Amino acid sequence: MQIYCEDSLLYAREFFADWGQLHFFSGRTVTPSQLKDADILLVRSTTRVDAEMLSHCPNLKYVGTATAGTNHLDIQALKSRGIAYGSAAGCNAIAVAEYVVSALFALAQTQGWQLLDKQVGIVGAGHVGSQLHNKLSALGIRTLLCDPPLAAQGDKRTIVDMDAIMACDIISLHVPLVEQGPYSTRGLFGPQRLAQLSDNQVLINACRGEVVDNQALLALYRQGRKFTTVLDVWENEPDILTDLLPYVALASAHIAGHTLEGKARGTWMLYQQVGELLSLPVELPLEAVLPDPELAAMTIDEVEQAQLAKLVFGVYDIRQDDQLFKTQVSQPGQFEYIRKHYAIRREFAALQVSAGNSVLKKAICGLGFASKAANS
Numbered sequence: 001m002q003i004y005c006e007d008s009l010l011y012a013r014e015f016f017a018d019w020g021q022l023h024f025f026s027g028r029t030v031t032p033s034q035l036k037d038a039d040i041l042l043v044r045s046t047t048r049v050d051a052e053m054l055s056h057c058p059n060l061k062y063v064g065t066a067t068a069g070t071n072h073l074d075i076q077a078l079k080s081r082g083i084a085y086g087s088a089a090g091c092n093a094i095a096v097a098e099y100v101v102s103a104l105f106a107l108a109q110t111q112g113w114q115l116l117d118k119q120v121g122i123v124g125a126g127h128v129g130s131q132l133h134n135k136l137s138a139l140g141i142r143t144l145l146c147d148p149p150l151a152a153q154g155d156k157r158t159i160v161d162m163d164a165i166m167a168c169d170i171i172s173l174h175v176p177l178v179e180q181g182p183y184s185t186r187g188l189f190g191p192q193r194l195a196q197l198s199d200n201q202v203l204i205n206a207c208r209g210e211v212v213d214n215q216a217l218l219a220l221y222r223q224g225r226k227f228t229t230v231l232d233v234w235e236n237e238p239d240i241l242t243d244l245l246p247y248v249a250l251a252s253a254h255i256a257g258h259t260l261e262g263k264a265r266g267t268w269m270l271y272q273q274v275g276e277l278l279s280l281p282v283e284l285p286l287e288a289v290l291p292d293p294e295l296a297a298m299t300i301d302e303v304e305q306a307q308l309a310k311l312v313f314g315v316y317d318i319r320q321d322d323q324l325f326k327t328q329v330s331q332p333g334q335f336e337y338i339r340k341h342y343a344i345r346r347e348f349a350a351l352q353v354s355a356g357n358s359v360l361k362k363a364i365c366g367l368g369f370a371s372k373a374a375n376s
């Protein structure tokens, strides 16, 4: 079996090498003719799988993306060719939620906030939005969820509309890129909605760049608007609007989902899918490939913002990503380079925390850290 795999799939060899001959390619530069022998095609978000590409691959039985987003796959074309396909829904939801948590603690320090005074509006209450809601709720931070498609499907949670979201102190976007239809998200934050943001509001985009109109954002900043933005994703990646950089409080190279666990889980989910499709033995558990974390255990004795910030930054400090991005990304090729050479980042669960009492323990575990037994 010929398995063609984008070179950014973490642990592809460990999961797939026993099942066939593995061939690696580079996502942005791959040409359809390179994939002509593929039985199985495994990608991440940087490989576009469209009708033209599929027309060169007569043997294809399965296309899988080890990512949550699927907007780089032409689902119609896959269906009409009768090719099975799959994604890794939820694989990196913890990673993105922790990216946002780190952003909030970083902004709280620079802007002198108490996070408990803030209300966070979460747009998109799927895997990422729900993780974020759970983590913030564990700390007592108020959140609102907006997800009209889920509301229409009868989701039992309280779902608000965009007007309520626009009144929140912090707005965090976690929707897929949807091009058309009643729930289209392209330009969800276009010139009008962006202009409604007041100078003390925060907009976070860690979903897809095209959900926020970057030119409109730049125009508002150039007019002197002072609202805060955190951008992990950009329109037209990798050729992004670098003029925006000086105005963005925290900026990064589409790495919100790039924890070791998130990437490994994505590949492992495709391993499960291919195994099931082709009745192959699925024997390797995810834990078998993950290295032990090198993080020391930490202790906390109070639910106090500065102590919590130390824990969060001990695992992931978004300010380091921001600094690297802003100093390097304007040079040619650096957006992709930063992504490809991203440092190893673990999830909060990799850090064992000793908490002073049961209330604290609940908050810490709710945020995602592992709890260290008092006598160990």
Ligand SMILES: NC(=O)C1=CN([C@@H]2O[C@H](COP(=O)(O)OP(=O)(O)OC[C@H]3O[C@@H](n4cnc5c(N)ncnc54)[C@H](O)[C@@H]3O)[C@@H](O)[C@H]2O)C=CC1
Residues within 6 Å of the ligand: 068, 069, 070, 089, 090, 092, 093, 096, 123, 124, 125, 126, 127, 128, 129, 146, 147, 148, 149, 150, 174, 175, 176, 177, 178, 182, 183, 184, 185, 206, 207, 208, 232, 233, 254, 255, 256, 257, 258
């Ligand atoms: N920056 C990064 O590294 C990452 C980005 N992403 C992006 O984040 C998106 C969300 O990820 P998940 O939560 O895992 O996906 P998901 O599919 O579990 O959740 C998305 C939610 O958005 C809702 N939604 C769709 N249209 C909406 C609209 N117009 N208004 C409000 N809600 C709407 C859906 O009903 C769904 O509940 C992905 O599609 C992907 O594009 C995901 C992971 C990593």
Ligand SMILES: O=C(O)C(=O)[C@H](O)COP(=O)(O)O
Residues within 6 Å of the ligand: 008, 044, 045, 046, 066, 067, 068, 069, 070, 092, 254, 256, 257, 258
């Ligand atoms: O899962 C998604 O959707 C993402 O955006 C990924 O975290 C980023 O995927 P790659 O660009 O690294 O394939």
